[in-house]
Amino acid sequence: QQNVQQSPESLIVPEGARTSLNCTFSDSASQYFWWYRQHSGKAPKALMSIFSNGEKEEGRFTIHLNKASLHFSLHIRDSQPSDSALYLCAHLPNYNVLYFGSGTKLTVEP
Amino acid sequence: EAAVTQSPRNKVAVTGGKVTLSCNQTNNHNNMYWYRQDTGHGLRLIHYSYGAGSTEKGDIPDGYKASRPSQENFSLILELATPSQTSVYFCASGDAGGDNSDYTFGSGTRLLVI
Numbered sequence: 001q002q003n004v005q006q007s008p009e010s011l012i013v014p015e016g017a018r019t020s021l022n023c024t025f026s027d028s029a030s031q032y033f034w035w036y037r038q039h040s041g042k043a044p045k046a047l048m049s050i051f052s053n054g055e056k057e058e059g060r061f062t063i064h065l066n067k068a069s070l071h072f073s074l075h076i077r078d079s080q081p082s083d084s085a086l087y088l089c090a091h092l093p094n095y096n097v098l099y100f101g102s103g104t105k106l107t108v109e110p
Numbered sequence: 111e112a113a114v115t116q117s118p119r120n121k122v123a124v125t126g127g128k129v130t131l132s133c134n135q136t137n138n139h140n141n142m143y144w145y146r147q148d149t150g151h152g153l154r155l156i157h158y159s160y161g162a163g164s165t166e167k168g169d170i171p172d173g174y175k176a177s178r179p180s181q182e183n184f185s186l187i188l189e190l191a192t193p194s195q196t197s198v199y200f201c202a203s204g205d206a207g208g209d210n211s212d213y214t215f216g217s218g219t220r221l222l223v224i
Contacts, residue, residue, distance in 0.1 A: 004152075006152075009150075034213075042217070043200065043215040043216060043218055044200070044215050045215070046212070046213065088153065096141050096158070097143075097155065097168070098143070098202075098213055099155065100145075100152045100153040100154075101152050102150060102151055102152035103152045
């Protein structure tokens with residue numbers, strides 16, 4: 001069983017804040033990493049993915065991957081109330097099976 | 111539009127009864143998955159499949175069976191449902207491989223076992 005730890009469990013931030021979510025995984029051989037976002041009562045949807053060490057930015061969202069430290073993070077700039085959701089990190093330790101963390105519940109207050 | 115469709119959306123079952131959750135995908139993906147989601151546990155893998163006729167055990171397979179009769183369909187079967195199986199179940203399809211890797215989820219089935 002793959003171990004994926006997310007922190008914090010929950011987070012409340014004011015609108016406009018910079019938010020950081022963290023994920024630690026156990027398998028250094030993993031090659032593929034995702035952040036999923038799940039709004040209440042809805043299906044998880046892929047937000048961003050990264051397949052090599054480094055940083056990737058899309059709009060207000062930036063992800064960092066450091067395979068040496070087994071660490072993966074998501075940063076949200078200028079957080080909006082519409083960003084309120086459950087954020088799930090996921091990785092692919094073998095070729096076919098996607099494993100998820102337990103999630104961080106983000107609330108952005110107007 | 112490619113999609114993953116689950117049925118039913120909601121189900122109430124009695125303890126000891128048989129429950130079948132169905133999933134259909136139009137993504138033409140080889141791989142399909144069943145996860146359950148409970149508060150504090152994220153998504154936990156129950157069973158998965160590499161293609162028609164194959165099923166593999168995930169992390170929490172006890173009490174569940176799976177069936178993949180075709181590329182498009184993947185079912186999760188609870189032969190003897192228990193209250194501990196009350197949860198939200200998600201089906202997904204996906205194929206790994208570089209920047210085109212894509213895993214798509216259905217809308218979920220909310221199961222209550224009483």
